[in-house]
Amino acid sequence: MKKSQALLKSVQQRQKGQWLRLNDLQYFGGQKTLFEYKQNMTTIGQQLQKVENELADAAIDTSKTSEDIQTLQKSRDDLKQRFDVIKEQHDQLEAEQKAKFEDQNNIKGINDPKQKKVEAKAEMIRATMTNKPITKEVFQALGDNTNPSTGGEKLLPKTVSNDLIHEPFVKNPLRDISVFTQETNLEIPKIAFQLDDDDFIGDAETAKEMKATGDTVTFGRHKFKVFVPISETVLNGTKTNLVTTVDRGLESGLAAKEKKVAFATTPATGEEHMSFYSTQNKIKKVEATSKYKAIKDAIADLHEDFRDNAKIVMTYKDYMDIIEVLANGNASLYSAQPEQVLGKPVEFVDAAKEPIVGDFQYSHFNYDLQMLRDRDKDVKTGVELFVLTAWVDHQIKLKSAFRIAKVATDPEA
Structure with missing residues (x-):
């Protein structure tokens, strides 16, 4: 009974503009768990629904006096305020726990570059396999700063691409001796130099010109x-x-x-x-x-x-x-x-x-x-x-x- 009175007093303080702290509802000897808040919300919510039904019935019952209706209204308001207070504390604790969990699992908090890349790769793979969007942090950790909301989700991050091409598990010896690039619509000029007149320049002659000729190597897809x-x-x-x-x-x-x-x-x-x-x-x-x-x-x-x-x-x-x-x-x-x-x-x-x-x-x-x-x-x-x-x-x-x-x-x- 005393605990209920303490809770009601806290509600009354809230009505006066004195907001409750998380400890205001810790009347079980310690901080309540998220599960306990959910239980309390369910219990008070059921009571609130019951009183609201009774109030609706009393409003159309001519045998009920105005004092009866006012009593039910007061009870409803009291339960609603209790529910709102508990919900506020529940949401606050849930947000804190979620933020703490995200901090523990966020790749931002990983200092080791190799471990960070492994974590980011795993997130990218699992997101692909579960049809979930890839976060901006994952793209950045893998070397792709493209914003996923603008189409970056369809790009294989550059770091992963580099690993696949330059660090093969199954060795392709050509990778050690051929040229490998990653360019879209790549074209490379193929230039040959020709000297029209290779005689030495005489005192009265203009300089011989070296002309560049060639074509372009165009890479397809x-x-x-x-x-x-x-x-x-x-x-x-x-x-x-x-x-x-x-x-x-x-x-x-x-x-x-x-x-x-x-x-x-x-x-x-x-x-x-x-x-x-x-x-x-x-x-x-x-x-x-x-x-x-x-x-x-x-x-x-x-x-x-x-x-x-x-x-x-x-x-x-x-x-x-x-x-x-x-x-x-x-x-x-x-x-x-x-x-x-x-x-x-x-x-x-x-x-x-x-x-x-x-x-x-x-x-x-x-x-x-x-x-x-x-x-x-x-x-x-x-x-x-x-x-x-x-x-x-x-x-x-x-x-x-x-x-x-x-x-x-x-x-x-």
């Missing part, structure tokens, strides 16, 4: 999709495991696609220009009686400007076949570096059916920045699919910078 299966256990597990699973899957898919288009012996329609082996590119083939001699001749056949930076891309099997022939029982050759054997650095790619020799800075991969994220689910197995749609193009900027080493079919060649 060739769409492909990468699917990464995610089990329910991984999706709901630790952030680190989730991010690792998705990153590895995406890295593997992108690397595999790059190798496939660059070394396709029968390229798909519209992708002919991407392959070193395509007849459309007409890369010069240098033939000899053995692959070792063909590689040596191909290096020698390159212009000296390309030869200085030349590298060899070939299969490991072809290299071991060359070593077996050259060693002729001498085991020491097996421990030599490939560059010591062939004269140029070597990158091993199983997809390179015939060795390619050249300056690979003229091999250029470009990813369009508009990578899209999507999801799908197999309801029977519960496996979620994280789907990445990307656009890539591979341009061989100068065909003359490359040679293909080929064993001659005619022994007399």
Whole structure:
């Protein structure tokens, strides 16, 4: 009874303009929990509804006096004020707890850059899989300051893109020697200089002019999709495991696609220009009686400007076949570096059916920045699919910078 009187006194103080503090309702010996506030709101709310029904009935009951109606009105007002006070304290405590929870789970509060990126990646992946919007803080943590409300939710954040292209889990050796960029509608001028008159300038002559001629290499958009299966256990597990699973899957898919288009012996329609082996590119083939001699001749056949930076891309099997022939029982050759054997650095790619020799800075991969994220689910197995749609193009900027080493079919060649 005394506790109820204390509560009523607090209500009366509130009516006089003295607002209640959170402690005003802590009459159980400590701060009430959110659950207790909800219980009290339910109890008083039910009582308030009952009194309001009784008041409505009394208003049309001619046997009720005005004093009866005034008593019910006073009771209703008292209960309503009690309900409002408890609701105010409930909302205040709920807001404080929510803010505290958000602070604990907000990536802003993470100081370690690596951990912050892992947390942000996990938030992006889970938001995609649950069809929820990605917060501005997540985009900023991943290096994309685009406001999600203006379309940024459809961009794969730049930090993630960089990780996928430059830090592959499944290695594509071309990433170490070719050029990789991320530019929309990329065009690169291909310039050659010509001197019309290369004689020395006479005393009475005007200066000879050097003219620049050339064309433009234009990168297109060739769409492909990468699917990464995610089990329910991984999706709901630790952030680190989730991010690792998705990153590895995406890295593997992108690397595999790059190798496939660059070394396709029968390229798909519209992708002919991407392959070193395509007849459309007409890369010069240098033939000899053995692959070792063909590689040596191909290096020698390159212009000296390309030869200085030349590298060899070939299969490991072809290299071991060359070593077996050259060693002729001498085991020491097996421990030599490939560059010591062939004269140029070597990158091993199983997809390179015939060795390619050249300056690979003229091999250029470009990813369009508009990578899209999507999801799908197999309801029977519960496996979620994280789907990445990307656009890539591979341009061989100068065909003359490359040679293909080929064993001659005619022994007399």
